[in-house]
Amino acid sequence: MKLIPIFSIIFFIYIFLILNKKKKFSNRKSLLERFKKRFKNINVRRKRISEEFTNSLLLDPSKNIPIGTWYSEDELREKADIHRSRLSKFGKSKINGEMLFVGPKGGIYKISADGKKKYV
Numbered sequence: 001m002k003l004i005p006i007f008s009i010i011f012f013i014y015i016f017l018i019l020n021k022k023k024k025f026s027n028r029k030s031l032l033e034r035f036k037k038r039f040k041n042i043n044v045r046r047k048r049i050s051e052e053f054t055n056s057l058l059l060d061p062s063k064n065i066p067i068g069t070w071y072s073e074d075e076l077r078e079k080a081d082i083h084r085s086r087l088s089k090f091g092k093s094k095i096n097g098e099m100l101f102v103g104p105k106g107g108i109y110k111i112s113a114d115g116k117k118k119y120v
Helices: 003-026 031-059 073-090
Strands: 092-095 098-102 108-111 117-119
Touching: 031 073, 073 092, 073 098
Parallel strands: none
Antiparallel strands: 092 098, 098 108, 108 117
């Protein structure tokens, strides 16, 4: 007679534990939330790669800065700022395949094929 209440108590505890475990699995983030988190991580990685590329451009004036019509206005402004800072820091900068130099009086020139300075 005393065994029946003990078994019933154990049975209810067992069922309570099973239901409790299932609730933990149902509290997982939804697919949409996991997608958003992953998407944000990809954008953060892309931004970090872009910043590393920008820093490498700032440190080496002989690296070419490509400028095209397909770039956004913000990208063009950033590339122009990099170009100006390289000119002021190193006295030369390569943009669109042409090396530009800063003259002794502050003018910007490039060297033509025959070796003469052509001011821009």
